[in-house]
Amino acid sequence: xxxxxxxxxxxxxxxxxxxxxxxxxxxxxxxxxxxxxxxxxxxxxxxxxxxxxxxxxxxxxxxxxxxxxxxxxxxxxxxxxxxxxxxxxxxxxxxxxxxxxxxxxxxxxxxxxxxxxxxxxxxxxxxxxxxxxxxxxxxxxxxxxxxxxxxxxxxxxxxxxxxxxxxxxxxxxxxxxxxxxxxxxxxxxxxxxxxxxxxxxxxxxxxxxxxxxxxxxxxxxxxxxx
Amino acid sequence: xxxxxxxxxxxxxxxxxxxxxxxxxxxxxxxxxxxxxxxxxxxxxxxxxxxxxxxxxxxxxxxxxxxxxxxxxxxxxxxxxxxxxxxxxxxxxxxxxxxxxxxxxxxxxxxxxxxxxxxxxxxxxxxxxxxxxxxxxxxxxxxxxxxxxxxxxxxxxxxxxxxxxxxxxxxxxxxxxxxxxxxxxxxxxxxxxxxxxxxxxxxxxxxxxxxxxxxxxxxxxxxxxxxxxxxxxxxxxxxxxxxxxxxxxxxxxxxxxxxxxxxxxxxxxxxxxxxxxxxxxxxxxxxxxxxxxxxxxxxxxxxxxxxxxxxxxxxxxxxxxxxxxxxxxxxxxxxxxxxxxxxxxxxxxxxxxxxxxxxxxxxxxxxxxxxxxxxxxxxxxxxxxxxxxxxxxxxxxxxxxxxxxxxxxxxxxxxxxxxxx
Numbered sequence: 001x002x003x004x005x006x007x008x009x010x011x012x013x014x015x016x017x018x019x020x021x022x023x024x025x026x027x028x029x030x031x032x033x034x035x036x037x038x039x040x041x042x043x044x045x046x047x048x049x050x051x052x053x054x055x056x057x058x059x060x061x062x063x064x065x066x067x068x069x070x071x072x073x074x075x076x077x078x079x080x081x082x083x084x085x086x087x088x089x090x091x092x093x094x095x096x097x098x099x100x101x102x103x104x105x106x107x108x109x110x111x112x113x114x115x116x117x118x119x120x121x122x123x124x125x126x127x128x129x130x131x132x133x134x135x136x137x138x139x140x141x142x143x144x145x146x147x148x149x150x151x152x153x154x155x156x157x158x159x160x161x162x163x164x165x166x167x168x169x170x171x172x173x174x175x176x177x178x179x180x181x182x183x184x185x186x187x188x189x190x191x192x193x194x195x196x197x198x199x200x201x202x203x204x205x206x207x208x209x210x211x212x213x214x215x216x217x218x219x220x221x222x223x224x225x226x
Numbered sequence: 227x228x229x230x231x232x233x234x235x236x237x238x239x240x241x242x243x244x245x246x247x248x249x250x251x252x253x254x255x256x257x258x259x260x261x262x263x264x265x266x267x268x269x270x271x272x273x274x275x276x277x278x279x280x281x282x283x284x285x286x287x288x289x290x291x292x293x294x295x296x297x298x299x300x301x302x303x304x305x306x307x308x309x310x311x312x313x314x315x316x317x318x319x320x321x322x323x324x325x326x327x328x329x330x331x332x333x334x335x336x337x338x339x340x341x342x343x344x345x346x347x348x349x350x351x352x353x354x355x356x357x358x359x360x361x362x363x364x365x366x367x368x369x370x371x372x373x374x375x376x377x378x379x380x381x382x383x384x385x386x387x388x389x390x391x392x393x394x395x396x397x398x399x400x401x402x403x404x405x406x407x408x409x410x411x412x413x414x415x416x417x418x419x420x421x422x423x424x425x426x427x428x429x430x431x432x433x434x435x436x437x438x439x440x441x442x443x444x445x446x447x448x449x450x451x452x453x454x455x456x457x458x459x460x461x462x463x464x465x466x467x468x469x470x471x472x473x474x475x476x477x478x479x480x481x482x483x484x485x486x487x488x489x490x491x492x493x494x495x496x497x498x499x500x501x502x503x504x505x506x507x508x509x510x511x512x513x514x515x516x517x518x519x520x521x522x523x524x525x526x527x528x529x530x531x532x533x534x535x536x537x538x539x540x541x542x543x544x545x546x547x548x549x550x551x552x553x554x555x556x557x558x559x560x561x562x563x564x565x566x567x568x569x570x571x572x573x574x575x576x577x578x579x580x581x582x583x584x585x586x587x588x589x590x591x592x593x594x595x596x597x598x599x600x601x602x603x604x605x606x607x608x609x610x611x612x613x614x615x616x617x618x619x620x621x622x623x624x625x626x627x628x629x630x631x632x633x634x635x636x637x638x639x640x641x642x643x644x645x646x647x
Contacts, residue, residue, distance in 0.1 A: 051641055056550055077554060084552025095547045095644065099242050111231045112553045 001068055002029040003163065003196055004053060009062035011048050011219075022048040024219040025062070032163070035190045035197040037207035040216035047168060049216060050200045054087055054166050055079060084113050088157025088195075090186075092169035094149045098142035102133065105141050106155045113160065127155040131185055147178030154185055164196040165189070171206060183209065227557045236564035239537060250533045251573040253526035258577025258620055259584070260519030265616065266585050266606040268512045274603045275505050278367065286475050287362055288494045290326055290468040290487060292318060320463040325490055331473050331483030337465040341441065341449040344418075348393025348406040356389075356408070358439035360446040362469055364497065371402045371427030379444035383408075383423040386437055390428055401425050410449055415456035421448050431600045472496070523620065526573070527627035530566055534631035537565060545635055546643025559636040566628025567621050574620035578613055 011023040022045045030036050040046040051057040053064060055071055064071045066086070074082065088109075096105050106124040115123070128134045131151040136144065141152065150170060157165050167186060171179035183206060190197045199210060207213045215223040240247045323337045338360050346356040363376045366384060374382040383406070390398040393406060408421045423445050431437075441449065454462050472483045480496055487494045538545070545558060585606030592605040 054550075056640055080552040080554050082552075083550070089550060091644070095543055097544055099238070108548070109551045112227050112548060112551050112557075114228050116228055116230075 002065075003032040003034075003067060005029045005065040005068070006049070006053060007063050007065065009049070009052055009059045009064070011045075011052060011057070012060045022219055023052070023059070026216070026219070026221055027062075028214060028221065030196065030198065032196055033190070033194045034212060035187065035210040036199070037210040037213045038198065038200045038216060039202060039204065039207045039213055041202060044216045045219040046200050046216045050166055050168060050198065053198065054089070055083055081113075084109060085160055086163050088160065088162040088165040090150070090153050090157050090165060090167040090170045092172040094153050094173075096141040096149055096152060098140070101138050101140055102128065102144070102152055103137040105152055106137075106159055108156060109160045123159055124155075127159040128152075130158060130189070131155045145178070146174050147181060150174060150178075150182045151185065154182070154189075158189065158195075162195065164198060167197065167199045169201055169203075170199065171201075171203065179206075227553060232557065232560050232564055235561050236568055239541065240565060240568055243537070243540075246533055246536065247569065250526070250529045250569050251576065253529040254523070254570060254573025254620060254624065255577040255580065257519050257523035257526050258574040258616065259580050260522055261516055262578050262581030262608070262613070262616055263584055263588075263606065264512050264515040264519060265612050266581060266608050267588075268509065269609060269612065270603070270605045270607040271505055271508050271512075273607055275501060277602055278501060286472050286480060286496050286498060287364060288332065288470050288472060288480075288483070288496050289362075289500075290470060290492050290494045292322070293488070293491050293493050318465045318468060322492075323465060323468060326468055326470065326487065326492060329483070329486050329490060331479065331486055332470040333473055335468060335470040338446070338467040338469070339450040339462075340453055340464065340466050341446050342410070342453060343408045343449060344411045346389075346406055346408050348401075349404070350392070350394030352392070353409075354389070354392055356439055357437060358383075358441055360441050361443065362497075366427070366440060367430040369428045369430045370399050371425070374426055374440055374442035375444065377443050379447065380442055381421065381423045381445040381448060382426045382442035383445060384427040384429050384440040385425055386429050386439065387431065388437075389439060390425070398428055401428070408445075408449065410452035412453060412455035412457075417452075417455050419452040419455070421445070421452065430602070470494075523623055527623050530569055530624050530627040531630055533569070534562055534566055534628050535634070538562065538631045538635045541635075542638065542643050542646040545638050546640045546646065549638065549640040550644065555636040558638075559632045562632035562635050563625055563628050566624045566632070570621040570624030571617065573624075574617045577620075578608075578617065582608060 006026055006028050009023050009026045010021065013020045013022060026045075026049055038046045038049060048057065052059050055064065055066075055074075058072075066082075071079075097108075103121070103124055106127055107120050110120045110123060125134060125137065128137050131154050133148060133151050133155065136148065136152075141149065144152065150173075154165075154170075157167075165186070170186065171182055174182060186197060186199070187209060189195050197210070199206065201207055213223070214221055318337070323335070326332075327335045341358075341360060343356050343358070345353040347353050361374050361376050365373060368384070369387060371384070374380075374384055385393075385401065385406075387398050390401045393401060395401040395404075402425060405422050405424055408423055410419050410421060411417070412419075423441070426442075429440070472480045474480070474482075484494045549558065585608065588606050589604060597603050597605060
């Protein structure tokens with residue numbers, strides 16, 4: 001049994017002569033507790049694949065199975081709940097709300113889930129402890145350095161205790177020192193908490209640190225064991 | 227997402243864009259202020275009208291006069307049995323009264339004769355002209371004392387506060403029970419007769435028959451007799467005014483009786499209608515002001531749409547993120563609707579508060595100028611139900627204005643929104 005499985009995924013943008021096929025039949029399986037790098041150049045379709053696996057986008061054909069259950073027919077409401085409770089997201093551009101403080105930013109997924117009061121604060125604080133930023137929780141997000149911002153994002157991804165963290169170029173905007181620190185935190189979570197890690201990157205060094213690499217070129221898997 | 231968090235999110239976003247929010251709120255405030263103050267005036271005026279009609283009692287009583295009078299000024303008119311120059315001075319004859327009495331739908335027809343008084347004199351001995359009418363049998367709005375007798379031969383009179391003061395009573399209540407003299411000079415024989423009347427009541431200043439003193443039935447008869455001294459019998463039966471009571475009290479019954487009188491050549495107007503007419507102009511004016519307020523609100527609602535579109539644009543990436551993290555469409559819609567409603571709520575409440583403040587100033591200005599001496603007339607008044615209604619309607623309008631931007635936010639695709647620069 002695999003945690004997440006893609007079966008012959010295609011994704012076409014546009015219609016007729018201007019249409020563009022971003023994915024041309026991708027199949028892969030990811031087991032629980034794995035760390036997997038999806039590598040490829042920009043425009044290769046790796047981000048599209050991640051969006052489809054994270055159920056943010058629908059494939060034109062093919063299907064995504066989560067815990068061996070097909071996801072195509074899940075209703076919008078259940079899908080939102082599933083994403084909120086099963087997935088965590090870390091983006092290259094952070095997407096923190098600059099006006100809110102660090103704690104507020106980390107609490108966002110729980111606000112969406114409808115968790116309130118003391119429990120919300122406690123979970124957010126422990127997530128910040130896991131990334132070593134509990135001292136900064138009352139600072140404004142805009143006052144942090146790039147590396148700190150990305151650690152806040154990891155805390156935000158972590159706070160709902162997800163099964164999978166999707167990281168889209170998590171170190172893309174960071175220098176190698178701070179980038180290394182962010183990577184360490186991600187792999188530590190993978191090792192110690194058993195969170196499945198799916199990292200989209202074009203950085204071969206980061207990819208090497210993962211258990212497995214899946215290379216995408218022109219919308220197809222060209223290298224890797226699937 | 228819980229309602230509190232939705233409200234928080236909407237509120238904090240409004241707060242983070244203070245300048246923009248304030249300007250939109252001002253636009254809503256102007257509309258709210260205009261409508262609130264106008265409705266306040268309307269409430270004040272109608273409250274007074276209501277009180278007056280309530281005080282007066284028997285307001286269905288009709289005053290009947292000939293249709294044609296010299297005051298019409300519409301050029302030469304053809305003679306008919308209904309219209310004769312005889313009636314040009316507004317006086318009616320015994321024949322007229324008979325005709326009116328035969329009209330269906332009215333009862334208690336009373337014809338009033340000329341009761342001119344040369345002057346009145348009290349404790350102060352100064353002679354005053356007196357403007358008065360015979361009691362119509364209604365309940366006059368009294369400051370003190372009681373109503374005059376509507377039958378019998380008691381000589382009683384109601385005076386206004388001003389008259390009481392003029393007669394030499396600084397404390398106007400002191401005049402109650404005192405006698406004053408009315409002097410009548412017959413136009414024919416020039417015979418001077420003095421009639422004594424007892425003051426039984428003091429009238430409040432009112433917009434209905436303001437400034438008039440009121441004679442009891444008996445006093446009026448004595449004045450008429452003195453007036454007609456030496457008059458040939460044929461000329462004695464001339465009447466200044468005919469009053470009657472409609473049999474049915476409903477508007478339809480009154481209208482039917484008026485129509486029947488009109489066919490015979492008489493105009494009839496009930497006291498209620500006379501009072502209503504006074505305020506109709508007022509209501510028309512307030513109506514126009516309310517339309518201005520509504521136009522201001524429509525303009526403000528475009529401001530709300532604009533502000534929220536800007537808000538959606540500013541927060542596109544945040545919306546994308548929240549949707550990616552599992553926030554449903556409905557909740558996104560609620561966040562922006564809440565923002566719109568908050569603008570409406572704050573704007574309308576501020577407008578209402580400013581209107582209340584302005585109302586206080588207006589009331590002060592009014593009582594010291596054009597409403598001076600008119601008791602019980604508070605120009606601007608607010609009541610809870612209409613105030614809440616205004617706030618509710620404005621919140622509804624801003625909510626409706628907010629649905630366009632809120633829909634756009636709800637429909638945003640998370641991936642596209644996250645890529646938005």
